[in-house]
Amino acid sequence: MNVITVENLSFRYRRAKEYSLRDVSFEVRRGELLGIIGPSGSGKSTLCLTLNGIIPHSIRGDFSGEVIVRDPGTGEEYNTIETPVAKLSTVVGLVLQNPESQLFSMTVEEEIAFGLENLGLDRNEIMRRLRWVLEVSGLKGLEKEFPPNLSGGQKQRLAIAAVLAMKPSVLVLDEPTSQLDPLGRNEVLGLVLLLRKEHGITVVLVEHHTDYILRFADRIIVMDKGSIVLEGKPREIAEEAETLRRLGINLPPSLEISYELKKRGLISRLALTEEELLSGIRSL
Numbered sequence: 001m002n003v004i005t006v007e008n009l010s011f012r013y014r015r016a017k018e019y020s021l022r023d024v025s026f027e028v029r030r031g032e033l034l035g036i037i038g039p040s041g042s043g044k045s046t047l048c049l050t051l052n053g054i055i056p057h058s059i060r061g062d063f064s065g066e067v068i069v070r071d072p073g074t075g076e077e078y079n080t081i082e083t084p085v086a087k088l089s090t091v092v093g094l095v096l097q098n099p100e101s102q103l104f105s106m107t108v109e110e111e112i113a114f115g116l117e118n119l120g121l122d123r124n125e126i127m128r129r130l131r132w133v134l135e136v137s138g139l140k141g142l143e144k145e146f147p148p149n150l151s152g153g154q155k156q157r158l159a160i161a162a163v164l165a166m167k168p169s170v171l172v173l174d175e176p177t178s179q180l181d182p183l184g185r186n187e188v189l190g191l192v193l194l195l196r197k198e199h200g201i202t203v204v205l206v207e208h209h210t211d212y213i214l215r216f217a218d219r220i221i222v223m224d225k226g227s228i229v230l231e232g233k234p235r236e237i238a239e240e241a242e243t244l245r246r247l248g249i250n251l252p253p254s255l256e257i258s259y260e261l262k263k264r265g266l267i268s269r270l271a272l273t274e275e276e277l278l279s280g281i282r283s284l
């Protein structure tokens with residue numbers, strides 16, 4: 001079942017000369033982790049903003065095509081053009097690159113409760129959801145902390161927790177680790193995996209660390225100049241290493257090395273991870 005269906009979507013920001021999205025069509029399937037990669041300026045962030053209606057409701061421009069969001073709980077479908085962002089956000093939660101742009105409360109728990117109060121939920125339900133997201137995001141014990149005092153990884157986990165509290169079926173994360181050190185990055189990506197595996201949340205993840213996407217995504221979309229240029233399973237995308245390189249996408253060392261070995265006929269299978277590379281080399 002598709003939770004999001006994008007059909008022939010094109011978008012040009014107001015006053016921009018060029019289209020940032022050009023005739024983009026794809027679907028997000030329930031329960032999957034869909035990775036999106038592409039060079040800078042290829043339209044990844046713009047695409048994320050269309051998935052919960054921020055484009056075209058808050059950011060305007062020339063918009064054509066459709067984004068249909070389906071709530072897997074109720075089976076209801078929403079065309080983003082006709083549905084307010086507040087409604088769409090209960091199905092599709094969007095986490096931006098810079099967590100600070102999403103945090104504005106005095107304490108961690110207020111930050112999480114804020115959106116819930118706006119949903120008009122009763123006190124008991126707010127407390128239930130608050131306890132749940134604090135637990136899963138690993139922020140328990142930090143309820144009274146002032147968000148700017150948190151580490152980078154904790155801030156981003158708080159931004160995810162605040163979105164998660166709305167109980168979305170789909171989490172869209174736009175380069176959530178780009179501002180983080182490797183420790184923070186692992187914290188955040190670990191949380192994303194946990195949400196998907198243990199809480200059945202569908203994930204759309206834009207990430208320039210291709211190693212993570214190749215290792216954990218079920219499917220990958222590659223964007224260039226506002227269009228989808230490749231789509232497939234990680235192994236299919238890895239086979240296109242030449243194209244990825246040409247687009248300026250960084251390949252993980254295991255893929256670079258195994259690609260060269262395979263080209264020379266030394267191994268038969270590309271390595272998506274270091275473990276796969278080592279076992280390929282051992283069998284040489």
Ligand SMILES: Nc1ncnc2c1ncn2[C@@H]1O[C@H](COP(=O)(O)OP(=O)(O)OP(=O)(O)O)[C@@H](O)[C@H]1O
Nearest residue numbers: 013014016020038039040041042043044045046047
């Ligand atoms: N608010 C805006 N107004 C006008 N043009 C914009 C705006 N935001 C982005 N663009 C343009 O749209 C195109 C796609 O940008 P977008 O940020 O979606 O790409 P991206 O793949 O997310 O890049 P990055 O990896 O650097 O974040 C770029 O040419 C960019 O300059």
